[in-house]
Amino acid sequence: MSAPPFTRPQGDPGSILAAASKIGAVATGGQTALTTFTGATTGMLKDWDTPVATEFAQLAGSHTVRLTAAVEQVEGAAGAVKGYGDALRAVQESIDALTAAWNGQQRTVEERSASGEPLPGRSEAIREQARIEGDASRELDRFDRTRRSLTTMLDDSTGVLVAAPAGKNPEQLFGIVMGAWTQISPEVKLGLTGGKVVGIVTKATPAVKAVRTYADANRAETLLRQTRGLALATAKVLLQDGGRYNRIPGQVGVLARDIRDAKQVADGARTVAESRYLNFYKAAVPVSRFSKGLAIAGIAGGAYDLIANPLDETGARRGVSVTMDVVGIGASGVGLAAAAGLVTLGPVGVGIVAGALVVTAAWGVGTYVYDHWDDIEKGVSTATKWVGDQATKATKKVTNGVRNMVGGVGKAVSGLFS
């Protein structure tokens, strides 16, 4: 008997879903570890007042941010893996059912053919097979779109750490990531030289210089805000373009969550403002003429509440990438940059955020926005169609400003990732 002209996708959904569960458990455990780590380091710093303590706080801050980002990405990956497992299981079940139905019709066709006469029912059976083949084709197409989307999500997420991961093998990626850490972690190790703590930072590497370049952090922070505002404006355009981006409805809730997270970060920032790192914090607060231009675009895009008061908001990076996902201009949900870890800093202890602000600015925004500039620019263009002449002027202003800042951020980040 002939076989149907469509094939059941290969794979073991059960194993995939089991792995997704374990990966999700890691994310949950990581969140607990993050809380523990923050509590422990905050407790250590409470009555510890030496130059080493200051360096310790900043390194603890970078660790807080990096674990936060990792937990977010792992959580997203768990969702992607589960999504793939569910989709694979569903399409396999569907194709199995369609295969059985097609085979049933095929038996009818062959029985009628064997009789030597085109008896009634043969033509109907052939038409029914064609219909089944169409259903199967649509099911497989849908699964293929899901597969490609989830694959991209994972690679975007991996791309937060290493650019263009799709062309590299796992061993290479592991080596690159570990190598990147050695640019920062040696500072920690050097603090123990000879068994005597003489200061954590004894040698300034490019990475440490970047981390400490407050001006660049400031620019990165501002760049983030403006990018997010523009992306939201674009998202609003697309939300009005019903059906074109079928993932949007589910993402609206994500945007709401981002706003809430942004406020959480603002709370953390205020904690810092009241701390002994007051000056440090002030240096990282974005205040520029550029922000005003962006605010106009933000109002036009309905995102004014996100950027109207930059002095109270210093994080909110995840929104950038999530919004990029919404508008489909470069990244998917899980692929959000280190941004993912940046909005959940608060509440944090005194001293922890200080280091976090600077490190994340250079790391998160640098790797994501700088690498995705073309996509962001495309988003700006799309938003412009909707916001009208006034927003167009503002957007151009923002675009030029962002372009200049991208150069600055890239310079700051080059030491971290070169």
Add this chain to the structure above:
Amino acid sequence: MGKADPVALRTGAGTLSRTATDIETASQTIIAQSRTVEGAAPGTFGPAAARFGAAWGGELLAWAFGAATLGKIGAENAGQFETATGG
């Protein structure tokens, strides 16, 4: 010389050490499970999962090393202050 609470430093150091161990285990889980996905999902998704696991597993592993080192620094400093103050 500044000030410090050696007891708090030692307590925190112990916590950081344990947290580092937990995350190190987590990193191994991520890498192993992503490999499982790779084997169970032929095509493009499985390899992407393996890449993710290698990268973020490495990130977690490096984080664990860093956290453990921070704990050691806390303990070292506690010892220094205890020596300096005769405590």
